Amino acid sequence: MKKLIAFLSIICASGLVMVTIYNLIVDAKSWGADIPASIQTVRDYYKNVDPRNFFAIIAPINMVLIVLSIILFWKNRHPIRTYFIISFLLYAIIAALTFVYFVPRDRIIFTMPLEGHLEEIKTALSQWKNMNWLRTLLGLTGVMFSIKALDTFYKIHS
Secondary structure, eight states: HHHHHHHHHHHHHHHHHHHHHHHHIIIIHHTTTSSHHHHHHHHHHHOOOOHHHHHHHHHHHHHHHHHHHHHHHTTTTTTHHHHHHHHHHHHHHHHHIIIIIIIIHHHHHHSSSSSTTTHHHHHHHHHHHHHHHHHHHHHHHHHHHHHHHHHHHHHHOO
């Protein structure tokens, strides 16, 4: 059961990383392609469905799964526990970064009136794109530490 929980955490975290990569390569590029028209297009799209809901659903599930992994593997050798704790800390940093850094920029990009605020929107979008690379790297590193934890577990128990 504990391996299943760890694998589910890796799957969730990997999905989050892949979506952030997609956001960087596809979404953010289209958002800034023809401001203000491109921003208005994404705002119109978000009226019907907000893709950010994916993160709001999957990220908390991943946090629960990584905490369960820490608990379930607690009695195993120290490095396994440490790798899962590092993953948890990286995911917690991503959550904090999202609320402190990304949500304010999302509000600027997706809700601030276009008229008279184009430079602020362009700046927020540029900052969002640059910092999202860091968020993606943190997520990928968290996934790698969880994989290392399971790899260590399998080496010990083989």
